[in-house]
Amino acid sequence: MAPLPSNKAPDPMDVALGAAVRLRRRTIGMSQEALAEQCGVSFQQIQKYENGANRISFSRLVQIARALKCRVVDLMDVLDTPAGEGGETDLLSRMRTPGALELLAAYERMPQEARSYLVNLLRSLTDTPARRREMA
Secondary structure (H helix, E strand, C coil): CCCCCCCCCCCHHHHHHHHHHHHHHHHCCCCHHHHHHHHCCCHHHHHHHHHCCCCCCHHHHHHHHHHCCCCHHHHHHHHCCCCCCCHHHHHHHHHCCCCHHHHHHHHHHCCHHHHHHHHHHHHHHHCCHHHHHHHC
């Protein structure tokens, strides 16, 4: 008898590690296909790793790090957060938002004065009465 499919959500650590892989891959401008080829897997497998749907074995993580020209610990730093502090994990989750990396890349190219205007604009657009009560 075949095992029943699991409805269990991916472990947050697997999601965070996958997000770190995706962030590094996109930062250096590498496609999922290129990473998959260098690691000897399909690009669909890379997608599953990046989404946290499949766990990355240590040997595969070493292959991925080499392909991404970084150290394994560079990808795992996000997992080394003290209990109760989700700072980097939260940041990586936010970076998975569609358009976030493109927005950050454009932001980095802006002059400082334009950055300040943009941040103030975004604050004014997201500053609702409910949010003001949360901040109080």
